[in-house]
Structures are given as structure tokens and as C-alpha cells.
Amino acid sequence: MASTKLFLIFLLAALIATPVALAQLGGLLGGLLGLIHVDGVLYCSLNRKIDVINGLNTPSFPNASVQLQCGAGNVVSDTTTNGSGVFSFVLDPLQNILSSLLSNCSLVVTTPLSTCNASLPSVGLLQSHLQLVGNTVSGGLLRIVNLIPAGFQLP
Numbered sequence: 001m002a003s004t005k006l007f008l009i010f011l012l013a014a015l016i017a018t019p020v021a022l023a024q025l026g027g028l029l030g031g032l033l034g035l036i037h038v039d040g041v042l043y044c045s046l047n048r049k050i051d052v053i054n055g056l057n058t059p060s061f062p063n064a065s066v067q068l069q070c071g072a073g074n075v076v077s078d079t080t081t082n083g084s085g086v087f088s089f090v091l092d093p094l095q096n097i098l099s100s101l102l103s104n105c106s107l108v109v110t111t112p113l114s115t116c117n118a119s120l121p122s123v124g125l126l127q128s129h130l131q132l133v134g135n136t137v138s139g140g141l142l143r144i145v146n147l148i149p150a151g152f153q154l155p
């Protein structure tokens with residue numbers, strides 16, 4: 001961590017010293033200092049993909065625990081859906097490399113589906129890979145990378 005901070009200080013010092021490089025390295029700096037957002041809606045359904053129009057008809061899954069797991073099941077972050085089934089993670093890009101988030105991380109719902117609908121299975125946890133939807137720029141420099149669940153399913 002100390003060496004990362006030191007690196008950033010050197011990078012910033014280099015950028016201050018050479019204003020031309022600032023424009024060229026703006027993308028790199030944004031990539032380094034931006035945040036990664038993961039936002040989604042969880043539905044009380046077996047294999048509900050995000051569908052804005054039909055989503056109005058499908059009951060959401062409130063109060064469900066959602067974990068971001070990477071590698072062999074390491075919990076990187078966790079949150080709980082709100083009353084509308086909405087959940088959101090904000091991740092530090094210095095600790096979460098985007099390519100590995102997309103390739104080797106999953107959202108795992110640790111609350112069984114039977115909690116929101118007794119007719120649905122009580123075993124097996126809903127899981128989804130992550131999907132990149134794009135970048136937004138906040139405050140001119142801070143890049144926000146937006147990820148959504150690719151679609152929740154039982155394994």
C-alpha cells in the first residue's frame with residue numbers, strides 16, 4: 001500500500017512538472033483514481049434477467065444479502081438489497097482490477113429464494129457474473145466504471 005501511494009505521488013509530481021503530459025495521461029490517471037460501481041436489482045425469481053419493462057411486474061427481492069466473491073469464493077464486499085431489491089457496491093480500483101472482476105468474480109445472493117417466495121427453492125444460491133456497461137466521468141477527472149449483473153441464476 002505504501003509503495004502504491006509513493007507511486008501515485010511520483011506520478012502526480014511528474015504530471016505537475018509537465019502540463020502536456022497531463023492531457024495525455026488523463027485517461028490513465030482517471031483509470032487509476034476512478035471508482036468501480038456495481039449496481040443492480042434483485043428479483044424474487046429463478047432466473048430473472050434485468051428487464052426494465054417487465055421488471056415492473058416481477059416482485060423484487062428485498063432484504064437479501066449480496067456478496068461479491070472473487071477467486072475461489074473470497075468475499076470481497078457485501079451489501080443488502082433495499083425494499084425495492086436494489087443493491088449497490090462501490091469498489092476501490094486500486095484493490096480490484098477490472099479485468100479480474102469481469103473474469104473471476106461473481107455476485108452471490110446468500111439469502112435463499114424461499115425467503116421471498118415459499119414456492120421457490122430453499123437450496124442453491126443465485127449467482128451472476130459481472131458485465132461492463134460503460135464509464136461515466138464525474139467532476140471532469142474522476143472516472144466511474146459501471147458494472148451490472150449479467151443475470152442471476154441458480155448454479
Ligand SMILES: *[C@@H]1O[C@H](CO)[C@@H](O)[C@H](O)[C@H]1NC(C)=O
Pocket residue numbers: 062063
Ligand atoms: C426488511 O428489513 C426491514 C428492517 O429489518 C424490515 O422492517 C422489513 O419488514 C423487511 N422487509 C421484508 C420484505 O422482509
Ligand SMILES: *[C@@H]1O[C@H](CO)[C@@H](O)[C@H](O)[C@H]1NC(C)=O
Pocket residue numbers: 069070071072073103104105106
Ligand atoms: C475463479 O476461477 C477459479 C478457477 O478458474 C474458479 O474455480 C472459481 O470458481 C472462479 N471464481 C469466481 C467467483 O468466478
Ligand SMILES: *[C@@H]1O[C@H](CO)[C@@H](O)[C@H](O)[C@H]1NC(C)=O
Pocket residue numbers: 082083084085086
Ligand atoms: C432502493 O434504492 C433505489 C436506488 O437508490 C431507490 O430508487 C428506491 O426508492 C429504494 N427503495 C426503497 C424502498 O428504499
Ligand SMILES: *[C@@H]1O[C@H](CO)[C@@H](O)[C@H](O)[C@H]1NC(C)=O
Pocket residue numbers: 044059117118119120
Ligand atoms: C412464487 O413462485 C411461484 C413459482 O415460480 C410463482 O408461480 C408465484 O407467482 C410466485 N408468487 C409470488 C407472490 O410472486
